[in-house]
Amino acid sequence: MEELRMVRLLDADGGAVEDDRYPMPPPEVLVDAYRALVRGKRLNEQASALVRQGRLAVYPSSRGQEACQVTAAAVLRPGDWLFPTYRDTVAVVERGVDPVEVLTLLRGDWHCGYDPSRHRVAPQATPLATQLLHAVGAAHAATLRGEDTVVLALCGDGATSEGDFHEALNFAAVFAAPVVFLVQNNKYAISVPLARQSVAPSLAHKGIGYGMPGVLVDGNDTAALTAVLGEAVTRAAGGGGPTLVEADTYRIDAHTNADDASRYRTDDEVAAWARRDPLVRLRAYLRGLAVLDDEREAEFTAAAEADAARLRAALADDRPPEPAELFAHVRATPTPQLAAQAASLRAELAAERRQPEEER
Amino acid sequence: MEELRMVRLLDADGGAVEDDRYPMPPPEVLVDAYRALVRGKRLNEQASALVRQGRLAVYPSSRGQEACQVTAAAVLRPGDWLFPTYRDTVAVVERGVDPVEVLTLLRGDWHCGYDPSRHRVAPQATPLATQLLHAVGAAHAATLRGEDTVVLALCGDGATSEGDFHEALNFAAVFAAPVVFLVQNNKYAISVPLARQSVAPSLAHKGIGYGMPGVLVDGNDTAALTAVLGEAVTRAAGGGGPTLVEADTYRIDAHTNADDASRYRTDDEVAAWARRDPLVRLRAYLRGLAVLDDEREAEFTAAAEADAARLRAALADDRPPEPAELFAHVRATPTPQLAAQAASLRAELAAERRQPEEER
Amino acid sequence: MTVKLTMAQAINAALRDALAEDESVVVFGEDVGPLGGVFRVTDGLTATFGDRRCFDTPLAESGIVGMAIGMAMNGMRPVVEMQFDAFAYPAFEQITSHLAKMANRTRGRVRLPVVVRVPYAGGIGGVEHHCDSSEAYYAHTPGLTVLAPATNQDAYGLLRAAIAGPDPVIFLEPKKHYFAPEEVEPETPVPPIGRAEVRRRGADATLIAYGPTVPVALAAAELAATEGRDLGVVDLRSLVPFDEDTVVAEVRRTGRAVVVAEAPGFVSVASEIAARISERCFHHLEAPVRRVTGFDIPYPPPKLEHHHLPSAERVLDAVDDLQWDES
Amino acid sequence: MTVKLTMAQAINAALRDALAEDESVVVFGEDVGPLGGVFRVTDGLTATFGDRRCFDTPLAESGIVGMAIGMAMNGMRPVVEMQFDAFAYPAFEQITSHLAKMANRTRGRVRLPVVVRVPYAGGIGGVEHHCDSSEAYYAHTPGLTVLAPATNQDAYGLLRAAIAGPDPVIFLEPKKHYFAPEEVEPETPVPPIGRAEVRRRGADATLIAYGPTVPVALAAAELAATEGRDLGVVDLRSLVPFDEDTVVAEVRRTGRAVVVAEAPGFVSVASEIAARISERCFHHLEAPVRRVTGFDIPYPPPKLEHHHLPSAERVLDAVDDLQWDES
Numbered sequence A, B: 001m002e003e004l005r006m007v008r009l010l011d012a013d014g015g016a017v018e019d020d021r022y023p024m025p026p027p028e029v030l031v032d033a034y035r036a037l038v039r040g041k042r043l044n045e046q047a048s049a050l051v052r053q054g055r056l057a058v059y060p061s062s063r064g065q066e067a068c069q070v071t072a073a074a075v076l077r078p079g080d081w082l083f084p085t086y087r088d089t090v091a092v093v094e095r096g097v098d099p100v101e102v103l104t105l106l107r108g109d110w111h112c113g114y115d116p117s118r119h120r121v122a123p124q125a126t127p128l129a130t131q132l133l134h135a136v137g138a139a140h141a142a143t144l145r146g147e148d149t150v151v152l153a154l155c156g157d158g159a160t161s162e163g164d165f166h167e168a169l170n171f172a173a174v175f176a177a178p179v180v181f182l183v184q185n186n187k188y189a190i191s192v193p194l195a196r197q198s199v200a201p202s203l204a205h206k207g208i209g210y211g212m213p214g215v216l217v218d219g220n221d222t223a224a225l226t227a228v229l230g231e232a233v234t235r236a237a238g239g240g241g242p243t244l245v246e247a248d249t250y251r252i253d254a255h256t257n258a259d260d261a262s263r264y265r266t267d268d269e270v271a272a273w274a275r276r277d278p279l280v281r282l283r284a285y286l287r288g289l290a291v292l293d294d295e296r297e298a299e300f301t302a303a304a305e306a307d308a309a310r311l312r313a314a315l316a317d318d319r320p321p322e323p324a325e326l327f328a329h330v331r332a333t334p335t336p337q338l339a340a341q342a343a344s345l346r347a348e349l350a351a352e353r354r355q356p357e358e359e360r
Numbered sequence C, D: 001m002t003v004k005l006t007m008a009q010a011i012n013a014a015l016r017d018a019l020a021e022d023e024s025v026v027v028f029g030e031d032v033g034p035l036g037g038v039f040r041v042t043d044g045l046t047a048t049f050g051d052r053r054c055f056d057t058p059l060a061e062s063g064i065v066g067m068a069i070g071m072a073m074n075g076m077r078p079v080v081e082m083q084f085d086a087f088a089y090p091a092f093e094q095i096t097s098h099l100a101k102m103a104n105r106t107r108g109r110v111r112l113p114v115v116v117r118v119p120y121a122g123g124i125g126g127v128e129h130h131c132d133s134s135e136a137y138y139a140h141t142p143g144l145t146v147l148a149p150a151t152n153q154d155a156y157g158l159l160r161a162a163i164a165g166p167d168p169v170i171f172l173e174p175k176k177h178y179f180a181p182e183e184v185e186p187e188t189p190v191p192p193i194g195r196a197e198v199r200r201r202g203a204d205a206t207l208i209a210y211g212p213t214v215p216v217a218l219a220a221a222e223l224a225a226t227e228g229r230d231l232g233v234v235d236l237r238s239l240v241p242f243d244e245d246t247v248v249a250e251v252r253r254t255g256r257a258v259v260v261a262e263a264p265g266f267v268s269v270a271s272e273i274a275a276r277i278s279e280r281c282f283h284h285l286e287a288p289v290r291r292v293t294g295f296d297i298p299y300p301p302p303k304l305e306h307h308h309l310p311s312a313e314r315v316l317d318a319v320d321d322l323q324w325d326e327s
């Protein structure tokens, strides 16, 4: 079986690596990416802290995967669409959605928090791989209207085992839909290691079975991701059809706060990957180029801190959502039964309000 | 992308073709296969005629695909399992199941007609690709018990698009299950041509994405199929895991009698494939070897005719199945509701019987 | 102007008119293109509108519904065909977790005007897996509209309404009606979704039916009339929204009700109707509400299906049971 | 000997005992191996029995159920875990078209002793897709046994019975019970599948509940007792088979009934129970059967779920509605 050579433009120490297939992205693009990495990392840490403080029900952190997150957003043009999962909060934020909105669902509210149409960002999907088909549909709709929209869809290594992954890649290939599939291979699906998901030489090899290019890229190398995803977006926009990109990366945090990662992986393994932190690598490269200095770094950190502070403040307000809204959006026109149920809950709540506290 | 060279051991005129990967099967094996081809072809014709006569509700013919059908059965050893689809009646019969039993369902009865456990042949599956997972399960059960059972699972080109195809191949690969997947690529899924199912260079290429060997074989070449499937069975039995085999073939008849194939393909296309009839090719080869003569051919034809006659006779009896049996096998222990329903139907039928004809 | 159309033709006409009127309507599924669908419901649409408006997909039902969802998120109004009831099951997650829930998950910002057409129920001599009645699965799932026309006129009108409306719709097309011609008036105003139709007003008891059992109920009422019993027939047309008021008003008037449906009766739409009538007409009922449904078995084979399907006779037996002596 | 076990531990014990007793039992699913399942229900099984008896699969639910079917066809008794209710939906075709129908399709020659364990329902503060109540889908599908234990003892016993029995079983484990300890006696004879249990005998009205609403019904009965009303509670335990006789006997005695279930009420198991009681207890009922169920909405978010879930208060409001003045 054909070997797929991993695309890497920065080595572990941030040194530039030649790759005959992909040029190094320009420094200013990478400085911007670095800013986003700093912000993304801070968001991951802040959100995890908010879980510990009981302000968020749960937060699936992308700590360690920030390079995938920020480039997935950065390579898209304004009219393009992003189809994220529960783990892709940082990508959604980088796409321009307010983090406070993005975390609405995880605060315990019932909706995705942002306007998907306005931002051209689908709601974060939990049922695995299902959103990949939505991405194909959104892309094909654009094609049918003659628009050059590209759709970038995210999923994890575990999700590649689902039937919907297969159907999505196949539909995309058959319809030559302008979709870029980015699989963040972070080595685990909760506790299940990659070896239980696939014995293919790589997940990128799956492209072959669909007749689409499959690219394996170092997922902790922001430069390589920028180049690979950028090229895939360009190809898709030009009518060249879909691409499957596998990013080789690692989830540093547990699956969520509810997970006990010590049951299925060693500290050594985590430590080894922590040394491959995408921030450290890109920072070294940019400092080497002298396009990043203490001042800019401080500026980035301060901006990230300001974001985090704003998030903390917003989430300190824990007024519950309005119960009446439970019924408001289920259907455009409520059924008689739904209307009756809404009325009965209203009556119940009104009665509770009327009742003096001690009687309850 | 890697080219897969199609395995072919007999050319269109029945001349032997050298293939460095697969040896020519011995003549006696191929004579047996020829006998089965004659029988299978006759069964296809007879069953189609029975549909026209109203004796069968429907019959998905494998006319043109008989080489796949008979080799799929012939390569299996007694303890092995076959997981067929609605189109694989000939394979089921070649596996030793009485054709009268096999056609039970299509006569309008409700069950598959034969005892799957006794014959180690699963019921013919209609929901596409679902049976591939059952095949993996049956195979893995054998592995867990330390048996060397191999399972051969059949599906069509269209079925490769279903999510269950993906999940089955991936499970098989991950568990190194002893399964041989034989995709009969007959170029159409009802009316939908292969180009709408896949833009991969071949369906066999899909093996790469699962980390399993993928082999493309001439599906009208009984010798090549015997060699390729035989080798895959041997590998599976020896712990070598699953194989994906794509057989390049063609459905000569319409999808079923209910289908109007003129809506989606030309007579010329059909005629070109009819010239590639697996029987003609194998016959020429065997006659060239002088292991097949008029006498043996007459014997084969007579046996096939006898089968057909027996089938006609059996299906002339069109007594309806027993209505009470509608309830008998739904569950091992009926629910109180089911028991009550069975009783009420019994009462209804008894009342009808008591009522004189004119009053009904 | 009325024309004589089979239900397949009426649905075809609705698709044609919708495709012609609204650029955002697209039709896709398995074999819906050049073949025109296995029931010929999409016959000629690709020829007329081109293969960007009506096209075949790879053979994957989750894919079809999932793609429809994505297209609807990006401005289209997809109408997709599931080839038979049971072949919609691979799409169950897409239907239940996304199609039904998207509007709610996005606070109404993303509505999915997707119509999933399902050739529905039995009575056509189909082999296993080809005659399921799957409405309970959809009717139980909050967020879906579930329609089941019984007349070719309603098939036309309700499909137009479904395509034009904002909510996702499961559109159940009784297979055994596909090839029976009836008068259809395409110009008739599109009926509002969610209104039952009283097909026959009766004084003695009310039969409630939908889709393929409406003609059965009407036949039973005809037969009963010859025996001097005056039965009304309510055709629900829409299972969700369920027009409770019409049903309740009729049953309160007659004091007796029989629900007639083809699906297995256990935990079914018929259960819901019976429960609701029992609750809301409690003081008006002269007898318990009876249900005439399919048995709790997998759909039977061609040679036995007539035993399973509600028949006019079985409906009349149930009517006979409605404690007339005590009334 | 009784031990104090949470429901997760009781189920773990049932799996352990079944694995130890019968070589053909295998346990598999997502994260059920080294992790022990996201709810730790399979904790330690791989360590004790090895990874041929309890193992992780690739992440694909249709695959898991499909593989279980094939294993059962070839002599095994698989017990598989779906991680949450909504994540069983990808397996819907395998469950509906194969698991439920195989015995019938083979004239009883191939029975599928497969148990599909489903962490079930809400009340745990889960985010979207993690708290569905999916029993109606399964209960409507002929061929499946559907169990919903409410006590840890029943969780143990019914799971043992499910694994040992010949029919495919959907085993619904109320998530909010997973971590509440109760006395369990593993030696107690395994209860027969299909028998409801009268948890409390009452004279004035009967509450019918199953799974997570049994404690709610019991709490309501306690409260009512303090106000002088004597309510009985029937715990169904098994939805299919449905123990109609026990329910009917109780309701005929009291003349009043409230069905309590967490799932959206429309076309639900609660509908079936209400319809059946209404039919069979017609002349005994003093008031219409009331249903206290979840609303017809997607399962609500953590901060609002208490509004949706049947509460003792809501049950008592329904009881108050049972036309006591007229009785």
Ligand SMILES: Cc1ncc(C[n+]2csc(CCOP(=O)(O)OP(=O)(O)O)c2C)c(N)n1
Pocket: A087, A126, A127, A128, A155, A156, A157, A158, A159, A160, A186, A188, A189, A190, A251, A255, D030, D059, D083, D087, D090
């Ligand atoms: C259909 C479905 N099955 C199961 C789950 C439960 N689940 C949530 S995340 C997860 C693991 C996903 O792994 P992967 O795709 O690798 O993504 P990652 O979490 O590593 O980013 C599982 C099993 C789900 N969300 N959807």
Ligand SMILES: Cc1ncc(C[n+]2csc(CCOP(=O)(O)OP(=O)(O)O)c2C)c(N)n1
Pocket: B087, B126, B127, B128, B155, B156, B157, B158, B159, B160, B186, B188, B189, B190, B251, B255, C030, C059, C083, C087, C090
């Ligand atoms: C899940 C499912 N969807 C749709 C169908 C309806 N159907 C029956 S056969 C068929 C075409 C199958 O094509 P292919 O897999 O190539 O097999 P062939 O009939 O050519 O042997 C379709 C769409 C089905 N049986 N199951």
Ligand SMILES: [Mg+2]
Pocket: A156, A157, A158, A184, A185, A186, A187, A188, A189, A190
């Ligand atoms: Mg992962």
Ligand SMILES: [Mg+2]
Pocket: B156, B157, B158, B184, B185, B186, B187, B188, B189, B190
């Ligand atoms: Mg085919």
